[in-house]
Each structure stands twice: as structure tokens, then as C-alpha cells.
Amino acid sequence: MNTPLRRVSVFCLALILALMGWATWIQGAKASDYMGDPHNPRVTIGKYAAPLGNILVDGEPVTGSAATSSTLKYKRTYKDGPLYAPVTGFTSQIFGSNQLESLYGDLLDGSDGRLQSPADAVLHRRAKGGDVATTIDAAVQKAGYRALGDKKGAAVALDPKTGRILGMVSTPSYDPGTFSGSAAADQKAWQAMAKDADRPNVNRALRQALPPGSTFKLVVAAAALENGLYSSVDEPTDSPDPYTLPHTRTTLHNENASAPCENATLRTALQYSCNTVFAKIAADLGQDKVAAQAEKFGFDDGKVDVPVRAAKSVYPKGMDSAQTALSGIGQFNDQATPLQMAMVASAIANGGELKTPQLVDKLTDGGGNTVQQYGPKTYGEGRAISAHTAAQLRSAMQTVVDKGTGSGAKIDGLTVGGKTGTAQHGVDNSGTPYAWFVSYAQNGAGRQVAVAVMVEDGHAARNEVSGNGLAAPVARAMMKAALS
Template identity: 35%
Template sequence: MNNAIRHTWVFSVGLFLVLFAALSVVQVGVTDQLEAHPQNVRELYQDRGASRGAITVDGTAIADSVPSPDTPFDYQRVYRDSEVYSGLTGFYSIVEQPNGLEGAMNEYLSGRSDSQFFDRITSLFTGDTTEGAQVELTVDPELQRLAHDTIADGTRGSIVVTDVETGEVKAMASKPSFDANALATHSSSEFVATKEELQDQNVPLYGDPAIKDRFFPGSTFKLLDTAAMLESGDYAADEELEVPDELELPNSDTPITNFRGGICSQREEAELSWIFAQSCNTPFAAAAMDLGEDEIRSTAEAFGFNDSELRIPMSVTESVFPEDLTKASLAQSSIGGFEVQATPLQMNMVAAAIANDGTMMAPHLVESVRGPDLQVLEQSEPEELGEPISSSTAEELSELMKGPIESGTAVGAQSDVVDIHAKTGTADFGETTESGAPIVNSWITGFADVGDSTYAVTVAYQDIPYEDGHNLTVSNLKTMFEGAVDQ
């Protein structure tokens, strides 16, 4: 071989190696950067117009992709019964990143998960489009519909229903709601106009308020006070405690008072069971100051407060119990005020753990993920988050939670169909209507046996006149439990 041929051969081999290395870098090293580049229009059309996997409830798709032959995109994302499910599904847009389950399960729905790697490799050789996986939810469609319909129109309300033994979310609905189809449009201008209109109406677009919004839990927090009291061994359900109309607080000009117009003023002393049923503020505030901040906070954290890691699989806003409290702020915190904040899901987890003999299960929405060939890629299993209280304390609390239904603050939820245990809560943050009625956060959380299962139900309304909120929460709780029995 003469030198000219040798040089040509070496140059050709070197050029081939350079091209191979460059191709490898492009296809492997910087693929994500190229796909995400804002000027990569081809990738945008391919990604946003791809056939995503379906999100299903009881085998029926509530979100899937259909052919879109008359647009630059191959497929259009379509949502069914979207007003009922949009808080769960979120929406898939050509303008923004997916949110809700569309975002949390995007790797599976788009076919890009690790478990779908071989499907992607196969598609490179066959030329077929990689299909997304199907995500099946734990939701009961009839309970979801009932929850949505039960929440009063024109309010900011949420209902959460879970199975206490498995953590499965059976229903989670909020109002105001929206139609995700209007945001799944292939027109960016239509998307922007619709988004602005919905935001002007204060419609929550980025996460269901049941897991996103946190607000004062009011007297539902007394479940945690009572848990701490019983766990300490210094209190018992039949023990009599003082029930002053007002409780002066150290270094504070604002005393704790009982609800004006309630019946707590009828007794100077009463059993804890009666105090719990009537939700008297002053005995709980006094007990919290006696037990101390560490006891109340450790109990709250055992039930999930101050945990920023919870996913269902969407991220859940952290519920908060503050630190470094004065005696006065501890007393206010013990009745769900000061800086205590909770999501509806958080207070549902409290009730569920009590119902489940003190064991708290991880709430979850996804039952399984299946590939295009229906092979199971992921199957959810019940997961314990911990045991915040002993089984004996859970049993005592369960018995105490009969009181509000039988003769206390939740008598409106009495039912001939199901035996309900519950605790109400009202958080008055100082605002009033034009007529002077207090505007509050109104809560109720509880549980009941439903067939072979036990369900926890939480109802919460934000920024609502007191009478409306109280009547709605107790009637909604009853409706949900009786509806679950009828399933």
C-alpha cells in the first residue's frame, strides 16, 4: 500500500470515527437538551401531538388521545366528564408543561419510562410510534360523581374519600372546577384566552385544592390534641376538666373563648367526652399548655404535619405546625389557629389513622400502570406511613368521635343507614359578610364502615359564612357515607 492510499484510508477511518462520535453525542448525550430547545418545532409537534396513554377509572378512559387529522398535530388530548375529574387529571397543553396526573405520570403516559425502554428500542427499528402506558386510578366513579355533585355550587369546597386500610383514594373533588378540554386546545391563543378567563374567576387550574390548599383546620385539630392527651396517660375520656368561658393566656391580651351561642357555658366542669362532643375551646387550650409544645408538635408530625415529601403521586402541599411557640400561641394552635395550616387530605389522613387502629396508610390515586399490550408495568400496594398512636388510643378516640354525631356539633350528620364517627371544625379568621356574619373555614372529618371496608371522608369549605359552612359540611358528610353504602 503506497503512502497516498494509506493516508486516504486513515483519513476516511478518522472521519468515520468523528462522525460516529458526533452522532452518538447527538443521539445520547444532548438528546434532552435538543428536545427541550424552544426552537425545536419538530420535536414540539411530535411531543405535543403524540398518542399518550389513557387515564382510566374502573376501566373507562377519563383522558385519552384521539387522531387529529386536520391539524399539524397527530393526536388531540380529550377529557371525559372533565368537570368531575379535572382536579385529578390536570391538563396537557401545547403551551405549558403537563400538570396533575398528566404531569406526575408523564413518563408513563408518554412512553418514556424506564419500564418502556424496550418498546422504544423496538419502535426505532419498526418505525412505529411509541405508545404511552395506561394509568388506572383507585377512584370509584360513582363516589367521585357524588362528591362533585354534593359540593355546593358557588363555593370553594373539597371532599376527600379514602379507604383507611389501603390508603386508596376513592374520591377527591373540589369546586370551582373546569373543563380541561378548553385548555388542551391546539391553539395557543385560545389557550391563553381560556386560562385568563378561568383565572379571573379564581378557578384553581394547577392542582386540586384538596391537596394543594392549606388553611386553618379549626377544631378538627382537637383530634390531635386529644390523641396527645390520651397518649400521655394524664387524661381519660371520663375525666372531668374545667370549662371556663374564657381562658387568660400568658403575656397576651386576647383570651381563648368558647363558641358564642354554644352550650359549653352550661358547665363549669365536664367529662372530656362531653367537651369533645361540644368542641369546647378552653379545656383543649389549657391541656395543650400543660402538655407543652413538644408533645403537641410531635403528635402532629406523627400524623403527617411538616412533611413535604408526600406524593399521591401528585405532590401534596405540606401541612404545617409551627415551632418556637409561646404559651399563648400554643393555646391558639391547639384549636387550629395561629399558624397551623392543613390540607383536606391531611385531616382525612388523621381520621383514617384513627379508624385503622392507629396505623396511617399512604394515600394514593394510582392502582396500576399497564403497557399498550396491557402488561402490568407497575402495581400499587398498601404502604404504612407509621403508627402515630397506639391501638388503644385509637379505640378511645373512635368512641369519642361518636359524641359529635349523637349529641354534639355534628348531629345533622346522624344517619339511620350508617354509623358515623366525626369531628367538626370552624376557623374564624376575623372576616365578616356585609351583614356581619362571620366568614370561616368550615370542616368535618370522620369515618364509617361501608360494607367490608371502612372509609374516611373529609369535607372542607373555605371562606364561607358560618351557618352555610356548618350546614353544608355535616350534610355533605352524611350524603357521602350513605352514598358509599348504596354502591
């Protein structure tokens, strides 16, 4: 063979070997990357090639799958979509997925390796989709949704002993089934939701932190007892009325001018929601001690996963004494989600021990066999408050419902404790205030439930907005449903 021909032959052989090596690299080492790339249409085709597994409430599916005439053979369907959207999230052939639908997408579409049988592995086929069993109690969910009605707001109900989320409602809601497919109507429904000024796609129960108003006084009362500022909720607080904010000439008054707030006990101060008392307590304790107590309840934790991640609830830092006083009544820059305030009530109800909130009970394969079981976990490093402090606060919260501002939460045959809140909104409080109610209930058998409700807009006149009038009836409905 002459030299030029030999060189061409060697060069061609090198090209063939390089091509074979690249093909081996693509099919071997890089195969999983390409198979998982969302831009690969085969990923979407495979996901919707068979019915998806379901999300369950009380053991019954609140999702489903329907056959289509397109390349994507099945699309997701929803039972009572607006009711359960804050729980399930959505799965769309065009717009992807979120919440449980996203977090457990591999399990639901059968691509989770834990679902694969030996036969599936040999035949290189996708397993049947598994199911996600939630902790939601359908009766509690429906009660909260009906009670919120056309109000803009959210509610969370927890089992204090386990942390199980029994109800998680956000209104206004949306129907994820209207855009689960790939037709023009699905795109139109998505665009309408995205442009809605009321933001129905926001899960207000988990993802919207707002000033908690007077419900934060429970945290300040806990800090006062835990730090020995007072020995009980029935000890006078030596508080003036009105109260001048430290190092200022600004005086703080109480909403109810006739309330007995001067030198009031913690019980009386919670009963009448005395701003002067809790502002002074926060200033006396200082921001560090209030912050330490708030953090034990879950504030300033950016990784509260239920498993959907909640927005961080914030107790502000770097305040002066006057700002610290205002933070003690749930104003200044305090921010809390309904989930966070339900955690506060839950710890108080459960003798001071706070359980990590959980939305998922277990995962199962396509045959109903358990793949993963979730159990109760204690939040943080230990107790949020002592058993003594918890008992004191439960007693004071009962007074709020029996004789104070929380009468709208009374339920015959149940022990109910609560705290109202009306948080300022807008520059110089020009907006409609936020109405809050935080509560717990217990029946004769010892079963408990803790609830937090936030009403962002109840379509009420500004002077008619109150936690007792707008939020307490929602809490009452959910507590009654949980313990009936």
C-alpha cells in the same frame, strides 16, 4: 507538495475530523438530551403523533384523544373534565401538563422504556401509550362534586385500611379539554382560567392549606391520651370556663355559652367543641408534645406524594404558652389541607395505623399488561396512635354525630363519627370563616371510609357558617356513596 499547500491540507483535515467528532458527539452522547429538550419541536410532534394512553376511573377512561388537522396530529380530550380535573390534571399542546398527566407523561405518550417491545426497539418506533389506573371510586367522586355544588371548597375520601383515595374533589373546577389544543380558542380559555379570581386551577384538596379550626382538636385529644394526661375520653379535664390564656389577661370563651365545658371530659368537649378545654390541654402538654403527635399524622411533612405532591400542613414552632393554647383549637398559625385532615380521620378509623394516601392503583402498557402495581404502605415509622387511643376517639366522634355538633353526617345503617370545625379568617376574624368537617363511617361488614371536607366560601351569611351546616352534608354524601 510545497509547504504552504501541505499546511492548508492538514488544517482542512483537522476541521473535517473536528466536525466528524462533533457530529458523533451530538448524535451519540447528546442525542438523548436534545430529544428530551422541551424546546425541541420534534418532542411535541412525537408526543402528539398518536393517541395518548388514558387515565382510568373504575377501569374506564376519563380521558381520550381526538384527531386534529395540524402538525400535532392528536390532542387530549376529557370526559367530565371539571369532575375529574383535580385527579387527572391537564395536558395542553401549548401550556404543557401537570398532576398525573405530567408525572406519567412518558407512559401515556409511549416513550417510557418499559413499554417498548423488541420490534419497537429494532424499528426505532414509539410504543403505544400505556394507561394509569387510579384508585378513585366514580360514585364517591360524583357524590362529593354534586354536594359541594357552587361552594368554594374541597373534599377527600380515603379507604383507611389501604390509603386508597376514593374521592378528591375541588370546586370551582375547570375543564382541561377547553385548552388542550393549540387554536386561538384554547389560548382564550387558558387566559380566562388564569384570570379567574376563584382560582379554579388550584387543587384545593391537595394544594391549599388553611386553618383547620376545631377539627384540630382531634389531634390535641390524641396527644392528651397518648401522653397520659388523661386515661380515657370520659375522665374530667379540670378545665375552667372561661379560660385565661397563660401569662396574659386575655380570656377565651366558647361559642356556645350554655355548653357544659367547665371541667368537661374529652368526650363532652368534642361533643360541644369546647375551646377552653383544648386550649388548656395544648398549653399543659406544651408545643413539643402536640407537634410530635401532629407529625405522626403527617403535619410538617413537605413530601407527602400521592404521587402528586401535597402542600405541607403546618403545626407552628417557636410559640409562647398563649400561642400554644390557641394552636390547640386549630387557630394561631395552624395550617392543614383537606388531605391532611382526612389522614387524621383515617388513622383513627384504622385502629391508629395510618396508611400513606395513594391515587394510583397500577400502570399498564398499551396491551393492558401491568407495568407497575402499587400496594398499601404504612405512613412514617409506625402507628400514629395506639389502638386504645383510636378506639377512644372513635367513640367520642360517634357522640359528636349522635348527640353533638355533627348531626348533619348521620347515615341510617352506618356507624358514623365526626368532628366539626369553623376556622377564623381574616384580620380580627373579619372574613367569612372556613367550615370544616372530618369524619369516618363503617358498615356492618367492616368496610370503612374517612372523609375531610373544607368549605372556603359557601355563599352563606357569616353567622350561618358552620361545619355541620356546610361541610357535613358533603361528607355524608361521600361516605354514603362509598359504603352503599
